[in-house]
Amino acid sequence: MEKSTLLLEFMKTRRSIRRFKPNAVPKEYVDAILEAARWAPSAGNRQPWRFIIVMETTVREKIGEIYQRMREADLEGIPADSPFYKTLSERIKANFFRAIFATAPILIVVCADPKESFHYRTYPMDCAVAIQNMLLLAHALGLGSTYIDFYRPEHESKLKHVTELLEIPDDIALRAILPLGYPDEEPTPPFRKDLCEIVFQGKYGQKLYGKKVGK
Numbered sequence: 001m002e003k004s005t006l007l008l009e010f011m012k013t014r015r016s017i018r019r020f021k022p023n024a025v026p027k028e029y030v031d032a033i034l035e036a037a038r039w040a041p042s043a044g045n046r047q048p049w050r051f052i053i054v055m056e057t058t059v060r061e062k063i064g065e066i067y068q069r070m071r072e073a074d075l076e077g078i079p080a081d082s083p084f085y086k087t088l089s090e091r092i093k094a095n096f097f098r099a100i101f102a103t104a105p106i107l108i109v110v111c112a113d114p115k116e117s118f119h120y121r122t123y124p125m126d127c128a129v130a131i132q133n134m135l136l137l138a139h140a141l142g143l144g145s146t147y148i149d150f151y152r153p154e155h156e157s158k159l160k161h162v163t164e165l166l167e168i169p170d171d172i173a174l175r176a177i178l179p180l181g182y183p184d185e186e187p188t189p190p191f192r193k194d195l196c197e198i199v200f201q202g203k204y205g206q207k208l209y210g211k212k213v214g215k
Helices: 003-013 027-038 057-075 083-093 096-103 123-140 153-165
Strands: 049-054 106-112 173-181
Touching: 003 123, 027 049, 027 106, 027 123, 049 057, 049 123, 057 083, 057 096, 057 153, 083 096, 096 173, 106 123, 123 173, 153 173
Parallel strands: none
Antiparallel strands: 049 106, 106 173
8 A cells, every 4th residue: 555545544434432441552662663653754853842741540530530520610601592502511411521531551652842932832732742653653543532622721630630630840831631542332434524614725615626606
């Protein structure tokens, strides 16, 4: 299989995994995933990312409890007739969000040093690219993960508990946490918009094949 075809296949078949088997993840797999992150591009090659590997059960459970409380607070801001309300409320009742972190054998905590990023502003994008590298390599190794955003200013007090638990300095930004392990679920392929809906030619709104979108 050609390299481009193989890479595209990995991209198309990767899924966000939130349920994990208890099987331990080999250290060489974790090292390979971190190496993939290390080789991600960053603005000005500043490489502002930092990673914390969390394996201790009690720490993972505490992070899961904090995340569960964050999602409970999120529910308060969603109208009861919203299509998202039912799914979120059911998952909260089942302690689903806590279990993501408690059952994953490993957590990769993604942080950044803003001072090392280009003009102090590119670290969110730099970390996102590194995370994509890690997600793809994890999938290639037969592992599962998902990108859980921990840049949530609306939950500042709860996030403080996470940064204190992990002893993250005040000048280091917590960006995301990736649970990592062997998948214990097989999510169906997610919906994707067709290229004709998202690609323009020459200027915004001009469809690739010459037909304008809207006016």
